[in-house]
Amino acid sequence: MHSRFISSLVGLALLALTSCGTPEESETRPQGTNVLSEPTLRQALAGQVNFVAHIKPILEAKCAACHNRQALPGKISLASREEALRTGTLRGFIVPGQPEASPFITRIGTAHAAVQAMPPVGESLTQEETRVIKRWIAQGAAWPAGETGSLRTSPH
Structure with a gap:
C-alpha cells in the first residue's frame, strides 16, 4: 500500500510538472503576436529600421504602458x-549601436535566468519583434525628438 501511495504521488508530481508550460505559454505571459504586419516586418528586417513605422508600434503595444515615469517612478x-x-546605476537601457550591451535586449524575449523577462504580464514580444529592435539598436537607435518620438503610455 505504501509503495502504491508513493507511486501515485510521483505520478501526480510528474503530471503537474509536464502540464506547466514555458513562461511564454503561461497565463500571465502568453505567446505574443506580431504588432507589425508581415510586409512591414520583412521591410524592417531587410533594410533601415524606422522608429515611427517599426519601433514605436511595438513599444507602445508591449512596453510603454508600464515603462513610463507615472507607472514606474524612478525606474526605466x-x-x-x-x-x-x-x-x-544600470547604464542606459538602450545603448545605440550595441544591442548586446543594451539591458533592454537582455530583458525581452528569452531572458537570462537571473533577469526577469519582459513583459512579466501580457503578450511577450515575438522573435521577429525582438530581431527588429536589435537591428534598430545596431543601426544607432534613431529616435526622433518631440511628439513624433513620444510614446503613448496608456492603452488605446
Missing part, C-alpha cells in the same frame, strides 16, 4: 528617447 522609462537613454 520608454516614454521618450531621453528617458530610454538616461544613464543610471
